[in-house]
Amino acid sequence: MRQTVRRSIGACGLWLAGCLVATAAGAQTSGEGLSPTLAAIKSRHVVHLGYRESSPPFSFLDQANRPIGYSLELCEAIVEEIGAEVDDPALKIEYVKVTSDDRIPAVVQGKIDLECGSTTANAERAKQVAFSPLMFVAGTKLMVPKASTISAPKDLQGKTVVVTKGTTNEQAMHAVDKKFNLGLNIVTGSDHEQSYQMLVDGKVDAFATDDILLYGLITRHKSQDKFKVTGDYLSYDPYGIMFRKGEPQLAAVVERTFRKLGTNHDLVPLYNKWFVSRMPTGERMNVAISPQLEDAFKALDDSDGVSN
Numbered sequence: 001m002r003q004t005v006r007r008s009i010g011a012c013g014l015w016l017a018g019c020l021v022a023t024a025a026g027a028q029t030s031g032e033g034l035s036p037t038l039a040a041i042k043s044r045h046v047v048h049l050g051y052r053e054s055s056p057p058f059s060f061l062d063q064a065n066r067p068i069g070y071s072l073e074l075c076e077a078i079v080e081e082i083g084a085e086v087d088d089p090a091l092k093i094e095y096v097k098v099t100s101d102d103r104i105p106a107v108v109q110g111k112i113d114l115e116c117g118s119t120t121a122n123a124e125r126a127k128q129v130a131f132s133p134l135m136f137v138a139g140t141k142l143m144v145p146k147a148s149t150i151s152a153p154k155d156l157q158g159k160t161v162v163v164t165k166g167t168t169n170e171q172a173m174h175a176v177d178k179k180f181n182l183g184l185n186i187v188t189g190s191d192h193e194q195s196y197q198m199l200v201d202g203k204v205d206a207f208a209t210d211d212i213l214l215y216g217l218i219t220r221h222k223s224q225d226k227f228k229v230t231g232d233y234l235s236y237d238p239y240g241i242m243f244r245k246g247e248p249q250l251a252a253v254v255e256r257t258f259r260k261l262g263t264n265h266d267l268v269p270l271y272n273k274w275f276v277s278r279m280p281t282g283e284r285m286n287v288a289i290s291p292q293l294e295d296a297f298k299a300l301d302d303s304d305g306v307s308n
Contacts, residue, residue, distance in 0.1 A: 034086060035249040037113055042086040047079045050098040050112035050242075054193035056216035057274040058118040058136070058239075062281050067095045070274035074135060074241060074261075075116035081257040085249070099191050101166035104128055107242050115242035118213060120168045122238075130251055131240030133258040134296045138210035139233035140172040143199060143218070150206055151230045153180050159205040160185040162195045169209045172235035192217060199227070210237050212275075212287065219283045262300025271297075 034042060041047050051067035052059040059069040076093070083091045098106050098115060106112045107129050118138075121131035142161075144150045150159070153176050163170040165188040177184040189195030192209060196217045199207045207214070214229045243250055261267050268289060275287045 035247040048112045050115040052117040055118040071116040120237040121240035136239040138237045140235040141211040143207040143214045162204040267297040
């Protein structure tokens with residue numbers, strides 16, 4: 001088990017080739033020749049992983065307040081590959097709490113090296129950060145009380161809807177409001193837990209976020225008899241692990257990690273661990289893998305001889 005640190009990845013030609021290899025090895029040992037993120041990791045012997053407190057089963061806290069989840073396990077696999085890349089197999093991990101609102105600045109400003117949450121990879125965000133290969137597919141839906149008659153956008157006329165600040169769901173609800181002229185009162189929570197609590201307290205009529213996160217919150221709070229997830233998808237949200245843009249070497253490490261997991265057929269079992277089987281905290285999501293995600297995982301399989 002990786003040690004972790006907590007805080008609230010011709011003869012002349014032969015001679016020349018040998019010199020180049022030796023020089024590259026020496027540079028990598030000292031951190032020279034590495035991309036900025038990898039050089040910083042090598043220097044401090046620590047990888048900073050950004051985690052979310054209330055995004056089960058992707059990234060959340062267990063009973064001992066330790067960060068766990070599907071996304072964190074993927075990030076830990078990337079850390080192993082980073083260790084091989086920088087020749088430091090004993091890298092430590094420091095977990096850094098982020099929110100939906102500050103996660104992108106945390107990556108851009110170097111406060112975290114990898115963001116291991118439930119972040120949608122889209123063109124707008126790709127202008128600031130880079131993303132791993134696809135790790136999940138979700139979409140905006142609504143959580144409402146069991147007795148609610150809300151099941152479609154038209155049912156939201158004049159209603160109050162909470163979204164979590166800094167999410168793509170916030171943009172999706174403003175788009176829905178404009179498209180159907182609903183006169184929505186859209187309010188924000190600082191994180192998913194606060195948004196959920198506003199629905200519990202009756203302050204809002206619906207909570208809009210990615211469907212899998214809604215199911216995760218209902219499962220975590222054992223509130224299946226109180227709330228339901230309803231309606232058609234109001235957005236399409238492909239998830240990825242976030243890291244700094246403009247570092248091809250780091251991007252190659254992340255890509256290589258996913259391809260190795262795909263080749264070893266580890267991705268589907270890892271998915272099942274968090275979405276189908278009982279989680280370490282005792283809850284069970286029981287959400288089977290989607291055909292789209294399974295196809296994406298199969299595409300990462302390099303066992304047919306495609307080079308990394």
